[in-house]
Structures are given as structure tokens and as C-alpha cells.
Amino acid sequence: MQAKVLITLKNGVLDPQGEAVLHALDNLGFDDVDGVRVGKMIELDLSDTNADTARTRVEKMCEKLLANTVIEDYEVEIL
Template structure:
């Protein structure tokens, strides 16, 4: 089973990396870009009895390890069957 976890900074958390990317885009002439926020994308390949089971396990993994829930939030997307 394949799954994706999208990890983004919570609203209100400063994102200096995003600001740096925005500055670089601006200096390349892409001044229409008003904001950039940089997040992470984790693609997991895992075995699970069901989508529900996979989602439950991935939620645990995200809270324990993948995301820093103090400043980040995450969403999970599970693709197809086994």
C-alpha cells in the first residue's frame, strides 16, 4: 500500500526557508509570487490489513516522528489497495 504524508508549517509559524525561496524567485523576475511556504512530503510504502488500519498507523507515526506537531500539521493520503 502506498501513502503520502504532507507536512506543512502551521499558520502563523514563520517560514524563513519559504521567504528565501520567494526572494530568489523575485530576483529571477517572478514578482507575482506573494508568498511561499515550504513543507515536506513523505511517500511511504507499507503493508496493512486495510486502509483504515494504514491510516491509523501512519497518524501515529506522524505524531511520534514524522511531524513536529508543535509547529507543523500533517495530512495523510492513502492510495489504492494492497
């Protein structure tokens, strides 16, 4: 079973990497971009065969390691 985790900075948290990408795009002539936020995507191969169990496990992984829940939100998708 596969899981996809999307990790994004919470609203209001400064994203210097996104700002840098925005400026770089602007310098390349892509001036139709108003904002950029950069996040992470983590793909996991799981040996669980039950989707509910897998989701619970992955949420625990996010809380413990994958996301910094003070400044980041996460979204789990079981494929």
C-alpha cells in the first residue's frame, strides 16, 4: 500500500524559499505569478494492507517525525 504526505507551512509562517522562487521566476519573465509557497511531498511504501490502519500509522509518523506541527500542516492520502 502506498501513502502520499503533503507537508505545507501554515498560513502566516514566513516562507523564504518561496520568496526566492518568486523573485527568480520574476527575473525569468514570469511576472504573472503573485505568490509561491514551497512544501514537501513524502511518498511511503507500507506493508499494511488495511487503508484505515495505514492512515492512522502515517498520521502518527507525521506527528512524530515527518512534520513540524508547530509551523507545518500535513495531509495524508492513501493510494
